[in-house]
Amino acid sequence: MTSLTGRAALVTGAGIGIGQAIAIELARQGARVAVHYGGSAAGAGETVARIEALGRDGFTIQGDLRVVADCERVVDEAVERFGRLDILVNNAGVTRAQSLAETTEALFDEMFDLNVKGYFFCARQAARALERSGNGVIINISSVHGRLGSPNHVAYAATKGAVTGLTQTLAIELAPRGIRVNAIGPGVIEVPRYFGWPGYTREAMGSRIPLDRVGLPPDIATVAAFLASDDAGYLTGQVIYVDGGLTTRMGSL
Incomplete structure (x- = not known):
């Protein structure tokens, strides 16, 4: 894989799970990484420690990406620290296992505010710096829930369907500015939140997957590093x- 040495990345929601794995893998490939977190300061600190153990520069940024001003500030802090931005990974998100009847307006708004609006405004704020990079990349983390029907995930699935439309439209609009935009749709991944839902066990889900196992965060991270590379x-x-x-x-699903 082409090295990411000299490039600067911002990964949102990088204090745990998939985001943490992506931040560490980008650093392994040579990038400096800004580690955003919403509430997990300890997890973000662990991510930075692992980045620094690889000999790369990393630092944490806290922000509530449901708030547009925080999206703008988080991006600006990354650009200010590194003097550039080459890679934006929109990963921060929220999900709840709720049926149509159980999904309140507040829950619906929370998921769309973080899973869609946060992606949109981080991308908008980052676009100028990514264009200056000459090699800018946006990677949006979506989900198989955006493609497959899944009981009790109607609002979450809707947000991930929206991420597909956002990704494809941004790709068209930003191509003339030298920015590539792609998304990754993880399947069943070994993260703490996933196996707390009724019926969602490693054995039950793994048996439905052709490769006969659930995924791990590094399975997503290596693909993200490839998409970020030349x-x-x-x-x-x-x-x-x-x-x-x-x-x-x-x-x-």
Whole structure:
């Protein structure tokens, strides 16, 4: 893979799980990484410690990405610290297992504010710096829930469907400015929140996946590093499903 040495990245929601793994993998490939977190200061600190152990520069930024002013500030702090921004990974998000009847307006708004609005305004604020980079990349973390039907995830699935539209439209609009935009759709990934839902066990979910196992955060991180690299220089507007083959099967998740 082409090295990311000299490049600067911002990864949102990088204090835990997929975001943490992506931040560490980008650093492993040579990037300096701004580690955003919403509430997990300890997790973000651990991410930075692991980045620094690789000999790379990393620092934390706290912000509530449901708030436009915080989206703008977080991006600006990353640009100010590194003097540039080459890679934006929109990963911070929230999900709840709620049926249609159980989904309140407040919960619906919370998910759209973070999962969609936060992505949009981070991308908007980062676009100028990414254009100056001459090699700018935006990677949006979506989900197989945006493609497959899934009971009790109606609002979350709607946000991830919106991420697909956002990714494809940004790819068209930003291509003339030298910015590539792609998304990753993780499948069933080994993160703490996933297996707290009724019926969602490693065994039950793994048995539905052609590769016969659930995924791990590094499975997503290595794809993110590829998309950020020059090796993916002709790839834009795509959603890459990293799911062990789950989306090749018909039916719901």
